[in-house]
Amino acid sequence: MKKLYWSLLACLMTSSVLGQEIARGTVFVDANSNGKLDRKEVGLEGVSVSNGREVVQTDRNGKYELPVQNDNIIFVVKPSGYQLAKDADNHSKFYYIHKPAGSPVLKYPGVTATGKLPKSIDFALTEAEEPQAFSAFVFGDPQAYTAEEMEFFKKGVIDEAKTRKGPLFGISLGDLVGDDLSLHPSYKQTIGQMGLPWYNVMGNHDMNYDVEQDSLADEGFEKTFGPANYSFNVGGAHFIVLDDIIYPHPQTGKGYQGGLRPDQIEFVANDLKFVPKDKLIVLAFHIPLNPENGKGFRNEDRQKLFDILAAYPNSLGLSAHTHYQQQNLYTSEHGWKGAKPFHEYNVGTTSGDWYSGLPNEQGVPVSTMRDGTPKGYAILNIDGNQYKFDYKVVGKDDNYSIGLFGPSVVKAKYSGRYNIYANFFLGSPNDQVRYRIDNADWIIMDKVEGTDPAYLKSLLEYDGAESLVVGRRPSEPVNSAHLWKLKLPKLKAGKHTVEVEAVDMFGRTHSAKKDIEVIQ
DSSP, rough: OHHHHHHHHHHHHHHHHOOOOEEEEEEEEOTOOOSOOTTTOOOOOOEEESSSOEEEEEOTTSSSEEOSSSSEEEEEEEEEEEOOOOOTTSOOEEEEEEEEEOOOSSSOOOOOOOSSSSEEEEEEEEOOOOOOOEEEEEEOOOBBBBHHHHHHHHHIHHHHHTOOOOOOOOEOOOBBBSGGGGGHHHHHHHHHOSSSSSSEEOOOOOEEEEOGGGGGTTTTHHHHHHHHSSEEETTEEEEEEEEEOOSSTTTTTTOEOOOOOOOHHHHHHHHHSOOTTTEEEEOOOSHHHHHHSSBOOOOHHHHHHHHHHHHSSSEEEEEEESSSSSEEOOGGGOOOOOOSSSEEEEEEEETTTTOOSSTTTOOBBBBOTTTTSSEEEEEEETTTTTTEEEEETSSTTTTTTEEEESSEEGGGGGGGGEEEEEEEEOOOOEEEEEEEEOOOOOEEEEEEEOOOHHHHHHHHHTTTSSSSSSSSOOOOEEEEEEEEEEOOOOOSSSEEEEEEEEETTTSSSEEEEEEEEEEO
8 A cells, every 4th residue: 555655746746847958058159140149259148048837037157947848939028238149030039948858739730840859959049239219010800811912902001111210120910821821931931021020929820720629829929929928128128928828718618718827817917027117018919908808807807917017117017919000008097006197099900990991092991990081000119118109000100199070162152061070090099189260279089989971981982882893891980089070160252271280198299281162
């Protein structure tokens, strides 16, 4: 009986550590940029390295040790003032995948067997100038379902954005493709044409759906992009990337829900232990933090995240997913404990309304989003621990930030029956928008809770068509979070100019004009 007891105990002890090893390595300054740790090259002290849950820092010789199990990715947290080596598609080499047996058999394959853990997993860094004031591209949902749509993404967004000078790097906020994970390499090659380091978030359309547990839903993503949860530093900012999709849905078993697993929450907490409290913390994820529907973000997970961030007064969230644009401000009502609201920028998408609508002169669908926001991308401007945003509408000048909709010609006796609408694409709930006509006094416009009439007009081109209209019919509209209107007064015959001004949440003034001809 005693022998049986000790045999069972030995089995239990063995199974508890089965598959766990210690990963070791060095983070070093790669003086000759060959990617290898050479004899005279020195290690870098105080750099974080993680297995996706635990986070450790390198010692004075640049060395680290981390526990790993049979499904871990070891990655370095890029420190400010350094850059990582990149592959042919400008994808940073910041991780090592440890899956000795490989991924399970899936429709879209994951990682092949990596075999025995190497004796040393080293990470090469080279010094790079990183100013405290810098900018970055932020792309929402490229989401190409086909090779044709990937070409739309390239022609409609990449070919324009890659000519823009200034941003140091870019980030895509998930739904890199539309369910067909075999398109991931094509996306990676396309985004690589930006010529910049690029960071990728996993979206619900980047998942392996033929799995039964959430920790395996990112196998296909990991094959092409590496870890779905990681962090990096640039200038005075610390960025944390998170896969915030729980699949399958914990309650229904079908579909997905926004949220975070306990190991992801632990990673955020462990990662921030080594980040000064005065840093700007930027979290990038796919699904917004608000629980707007059955697939919305879990309140309890948001609270855990907010509890960790409470010690960091300068923070920002970046999300996409919705295919419209809004500024979400979280307060004590949502469990936020900071002195000022937690700002989550729910960024407009580079695919717009899923590549729908009439083609433009390039043959690319106009694809205006359901709230009337034109297809485009954001530019995040950071200075120390402060930030601002710009939203760039593709194919338009940089100063195009307000879309005006209303008549260009009216009859004098009926002019008071018409409205002018202003869609301020970057608008937030507390913004003020005003107008004036022919240099008269400024008047505050009315905030509107409704759909953008310009978007409705484009939709009716399909719904009211008497002959075939090319392109995919746009989606049903949603209420815009940034729409204002004015009612025209009685106007005399002649030409009149309506000016609109909006002051954004950063104190900057945006403007637009519209000419109206009044006929007697």
